[in-house]
Amino acid sequence: MHFNAFDRYHEKESFLHRLDPRVKVLVTVIYIISNALLPDGAWLAFISAWMFLITANLLSQLGIGYTFKRSIIALPFALIAVTVLFSIPGKPVSTFQFLMWDLTITDAGFLRFVSILIRSWLSVQMAILLVAVTRFPDLIHALEHLRVPVILTTIIAFLYRYLFVLTDEVLRLIRARESRSAAVAGNRSGGGVRWRAKVAGNMAGQLFLRSYERSDRIYNAMLSRGYSGHLYTLNPHEMKSSDYFVTAFVIAVIFIVQLIGRL
Amino acid sequence: MHFSPVPLHIPDGFLSIPISIICWAITIITLGIAISRTNKALGEKQVPLMGVMAAFIFAAQMINFPVAGGTSGHLLGGALAAIVLGPWAGMLVMTAVVAVQGLLFQDGGLLVMGANILNMGLVTAAIGYGLYRAVSNQSKAVKLSVAGVAAWLSVMAGALFTALQLWLSGTSQLGIVIPAMLGVHVLIGLGEAFITVAALSFILQTRPDLLGEDSESAKGSRAWVAVGGIIALVVVWLSPLASADPDGLNRVAMDIGFFNTAQTGEGLLAGYTVPFFADAAASKIMAGVIGVIVVGAIIMLIGRGMKAKS
Known part of the structure; x- marks a missing residue:
């Protein structure tokens, strides 16, 4: 994406x-x-x-x-x-x-x-x-100037940055589910509502673990590039x-x- | 591509200025505490962790499963976020999610964002974590079933808070908005409960350390149990009562002086009652309690079933 x-x-x-x-x-x-x-x-x-x-x-x-x-x-x-x-x-x-x-x-x-x-x-x-x-990103920066706590604006900036990555991840999960949900014509694929809910829940759990581990990797990568708790920008605003x-x-x-x- | 999973995002124009300001005040104070707490617990690591977790909740809201007749179950995620990340971090994560939904997609307004954060982020996280914390040292089956009830109640609490704010703003009539909002969310909440339980059970199987004794999830203060319990009681007590006796609540609100708009308690639909909640107040409260127990029992049975299969 x-x-x-x-x-x-x-x-x-x-x-x-x-x-x-x-x-x-x-x-x-x-x-x-x-x-x-x-x-x-x-x-x-x-x-x-x-x-x-x-x-x-x-x-x-x-x-x-x-x-x-x-x-x-x-x-x-x-x-x-x-x-x-x-x-x-x-x-x-x-x-x-x-x-x-x-x-x-x-x-x-x-x-x-x-x-x-x-x-x-x-x-x-x-x-x-x-x-x-x-x-x-400019909008988030403006919020920062308007005294929204930096930690909150940075979390929002990260959400925005990784939204695309995780959406890709979700689309892969959904595609995988669909490709395994073949159905005979006239019949619905998959089990009952309970079973389907469980599959959706497992997908959410899977996504959580992938995201959690990814956040660890991201943190290490940030540390290796000299991250000390602040993000800098070249845009003077x-x-x-x-x-x-x-x-x-x-x-x-x-x-x-x-x-x-x-x- | 994007859809709002739960019709709780209030747009601008639907809440009055005083209610918007009160909600903002509660939200800002709570977030202030949350920021200082997570800062102590996580330090500089909190930015990447919570940022990616917020993106996770956002993306997880896209996972759906067909229920019946074209409707589908979704995740709101407040209870799940609070249980796996701890209450304060869960609140910050949900705040970021609601803020981006409002700012970027106009899913929810800007002036009313304080209310939206309160309903979908803070209340859901508080009740979700509070109830879970009460049993976080118990067996897996107990933990999962309580998490299910907590997830269901978190959606109901969010819906109840939204309904109350709309009513106090003079936008909706109490006797209609509460049964309508709660009625719709009974099923949405069940979807939330199923997904939350299955996700937690998956995490418990693959990464039990994330929910173990040393995790953020187990370190939250015991006071959360009280907070979650109080919100749960408010939901169980107020929802049937408000549906049965809207005029009573109207009077209370007027005594407190909430109404400065052209609202009066005497509506043309004052005689309207919800069939299920037609009797005296005590029986309504009983109905609420029984509802919670029934949902709890269903979820516990399902939890057992899942455990037996896996």
């Missing part, structure tokens, strides 16, 4: 790609917090926040609908919020039968449901844009004046969005 098979980074030359990763992480988090702070039914503010997102999409050179296309992934979770449609008291909008219950959608419930979905939808898109314009300007500008814009939402 290629090392960046999982990577969501898109190689482009754009204003957003050139921004310091710290700024991008900060802006994304502020944007998501701002969405969470907007009151239910602040439609004008939601639209302004959406405009902000579309502008960011345009600035990234990825195309105006880039994040929109990938934003569907958060949709299934909306099911969890469906109950607010019926549970908040308000003027009934529509009543229908579902299995054995009479369900009444209220205007207040509808307002809350749609607001939750919009907040989530906008926030997910900004997070998608963040990883599309920032290399993951210095904030330019334009980075400060963008941060200040975005905070001002988001402040205005909040004002719109509360007027």
Whole structure:
């Protein structure tokens, strides 16, 4: 497997790609917090926040609908919020039968449901844009600058680095299982659920041992190259004046969005 | 290629700011302790070991087995990680996994990541290790069956915590979200239990030293037994109670002052009850306890069966 098979980074030359990763992480988090702070039914503010997102999409050179296309992934979770449609008291909008219950959608419930979905939808898109314009190692480095403990960022960096290796390992295990699971046509291969669960468990155990032993080898290799508990980088990660300007500008814009939402 | 094995990853927008902040606070404090503990125990070796172990959990979540009707069993891995690596290291490993799922794949939001780490990393590791630690000196069969119950309960605890956070944020109604989340996760938890038990039994056969007396797994403090036991009791006690008497919990939450949103206890579905949990509170708790015992017995029998075969 290629090392960046999982990577969501898109190689482009754009204003957003050139921004310091710290700024991008900060802006994304502020944007998501701002969405969470907007009151239910602040439609004008939601639209302004959406405009902000579309502008960011345009600035990234990825195309105006880039994040929109990938934003569907958060949709299934909306099911969890469906109950607010019926549970908040308000003027009934529509009543229908579902299995054995009479369900009444209220205007207040509808307002809350749609607001939750919009907040989530906008926030997910900004997070998608963040990883599309920032290399993951740079992202981790930015977290380090933002005072996330070094040990945690290094573990994440290692996870990212060895994810591809271990995924290859898993795919080999799964391929081996499949190649030994021949079935007569019309019959299912393998034993009962219990047996299949045991095989899956053995695979997990096998993978654990391989990973454990690999981590030992990696540690020895690191020691032999002079590892003393710190990882170094050649990338200076210095904030330019334009980075400060963008941060200040975005905070001002988001402040205005909040004002719109509360007027 | 990638799929989220358990629908526990909360996206941004579904939790309120106060709940997100409270969860972040709990997560940050716990991780602070975890970092200082593993640093003492492992030193500079912790980076490669835990980094690769985090990649292991990530990859192991891809191993699935068909159950029935197109559904399949997966691993979440919190209990397994805590049992083989020790509780603190297990928590750090799971934190890295949840963080990468959120950052790289948008499986779970950023503002709510504190909650996601708490539900899928910290709670699962604490309960998984706590229950296992209580019997870590016992025979192999006892260890494996308790590990199975612990794995099952770890998924249930994660689901319960997720449901409670959604309810406290005013996103879902208590009387529905708890039975729904727990109902879905009863089976997912069984898959987790089977895989965890089989993986541990495999490791015990091939590398018993990793789970022996000198391992990280056996060195955890006895206090974990209490922590795991308390979380297990909360799950066993709260889940049936919340399903049977959601209004009661709503009142408690209102008394504490959790609700500043437009939430009220009087829902249009207030009369809704889960068929199985229709009686008085005491019988619900009994139902929960019986559930745990039944699952424990099933897993113990299966453990025996596996042992007899191998």
